[in-house]
Amino acid sequence: MGQNFLILFAFCLLCVSCSETQRQHRDQFQNVDSLSISAQKSDTLIFIHRTFADTSATPNYIIEAQFPELVHYEREGIRKQFNAEIKNILDGSISSFKIFLGGQSPETGYKNDSVPLFSKLSIDYDLAYNSRLISSLIFHFEQLDLPSDNILRFNKVLNFNLLNGETIFIEDLLQADTTLLKRLSDLTFNKLSTQMPDADTTWIRNGTEPVLENFKNFLFMLDSGSVIFNIFQVAPAEVGTVRVNFAWKELFPDSLGINPLNAKPR
Numbered sequence: 001m002g003q004n005f006l007i008l009f010a011f012c013l014l015c016v017s018c019s020e021t022q023r024q025h026r027d028q029f030q031n032v033d034s035l036s037i038s039a040q041k042s043d044t045l046i047f048i049h050r051t052f053a054d055t056s057a058t059p060n061y062i063i064e065a066q067f068p069e070l071v072h073y074e075r076e077g078i079r080k081q082f083n084a085e086i087k088n089i090l091d092g093s094i095s096s097f098k099i100f101l102g103g104q105s106p107e108t109g110y111k112n113d114s115v116p117l118f119s120k121l122s123i124d125y126d127l128a129y130n131s132r133l134i135s136s137l138i139f140h141f142e143q144l145d146l147p148s149d150n151i152l153r154f155n156k157v158l159n160f161n162l163l164n165g166e167t168i169f170i171e172d173l174l175q176a177d178t179t180l181l182k183r184l185s186d187l188t189f190n191k192l193s194t195q196m197p198d199a200d201t202t203w204i205r206n207g208t209e210p211v212l213e214n215f216k217n218f219l220f221m222l223d224s225g226s227v228i229f230n231i232f233q234v235a236p237a238e239v240g241t242v243r244v245n246f247a248w249k250e251l252f253p254d255s256l257g258i259n260p261l262n263a264k265p266r
Contacts, residue, residue, distance in 0.1 A: 046068070046069055048066070048067040048068075048069055049064070049065075049066055049067075050064075050065050050067055051063065051064050051065075052065075052094065054118065060101060060118055060119065061097070061098065061101055061118050061119045061120065061121070062118050062119075062120050062121075063094055063097065063120070063121045063122075063123075064120070064121070064122050064123070065090055065094070065121075065122075065123040066123060066124045066125060067086070067087075067090060067123075068086060068125050068127075068137065069083060069086075075162075075165075077165060078162055078163075078165040081165040081166075082135065082160050082162070082165070085158055085160060085167055086137070086158065089139060089156055089158055090123060090139070093121075093123065093139075093141060093156070094121065097119075097121045097143060100143075101119055118146065119143070119144060119145050119146055120143070120144040120146075121141065121142070121143050121144075122141070122142045122143075122144075123139060123140070123141055123142075124139075124140045125137050125138060125139045125140065126138045126140070128157075128219050128221075128226070129219065129220075129221045131162075131222060132162060133161070133162055133163060133222060134159065134160065134161065134162060134168070134220055134221065134222060135159075135160045135162060136157065136158070136159045136160075136219045136220055136221065137157065137158045137160075138155055138156075138157055138217075138219070138228060139155060139156045139157070139158070140153070140155055141153065141154050141155065141156070153230075153231050153240075153241070154230045154231065155217055155228050155230055155241060156217065157216075157217045157218065157219055157228060159218075159219065159220040168220050170212075170215060170216070170218035171212065174212065180251070181210040181211075181212070181215070182210045183251060184210070184215055184227075184251060185208050185209060185210035185214075187246060187250060187251060188208045188215075188227055188229075188244045188246075189204055189205060189208040191244045191246065192204045192208065192229075192234055192242065192244060195242070195244070196235060196239070196242075199234075199235055199239075200235075203234060203235060203236075204234045204235070206234075207229055207233040207234035207235075208229075208234065214229075214233070215227055217229070217230070223247065223248060224245060224246060224247050224248060225245075225246060225248060225251065226243055226244060226245045226246070227243070227244045228241060228242075228243050229241065229242040229243070229244070
């Protein structure tokens with residue numbers, strides 16, 4: 001009798017444990033696409049630090065890039081496609097930087113005669129949004145040109161559909177709705193005017209004119225969107241990069257909003 005009781009008691013404990021595990025798994029699955037409970041950056045992407053240096057007799061440039069790489073998405077093919085898109089952006093930016101230098105070796109003897117000068121490109125990133133459906137990255141570029149000491153900072157974004165392994169482009173939404181660009185222009189102008197009440201409204205208006213170039217850094221999320229305005233685009237350089245956030249229903253007031261996964265990749 002005592003032995004049967006112990007067996008029954010152990011079985012009950014096992015059932016309770018299984019139920020709790022199932023509940024935790026269910027809660028995790030339900031919350032996986034929530035902005036507040038999205039996978040953390042360290043769980044999703046890793047930094048790979050790479051340095052590229054000119055090997056000529058007179059150094060011309062150095063490039064330091066934090067390359068993000070996916071580490072755990074369930075579908076291997078999707079992971080490889082996302083990594084390829086990341087590499088395309090970084091490789092393209094690095095190639096543009098080298099072309100910009102024009103192969104000219106900077107002058108020596110500036111500040112320190114014993115140290116040859118070089119231009120530098122630094123690349124970092126932020127994971128703006130991550131879920132099982134969408135991942136959105138912001139790449140930060142900083143370019144230092146010597147001996148002029150000019151610093152150029154700008155951003156690029158990547159929105160990726162993790163279901164079909166394709167990039168999401170703002171152009172696809174704009175092509176499908178000819179009035180969207182004007183609504184986006186008005187919405188961002190109004191929000192920026194509120195965010196920066198002391199700013200020059202003419203400057204803001206010029207940076208939010210309804211042309212595609214002004215909205216190329218468009219971030220997609222499941223229930224909202226953002227536009228990243230580069231330095232000097234809508235405010236003086238000392239203000240830095242400016243970000244405007246909005247719910248989809250603000251951009252599409254006559255509907256419940258739009259799922260950005262409906263945007264057809266180019």
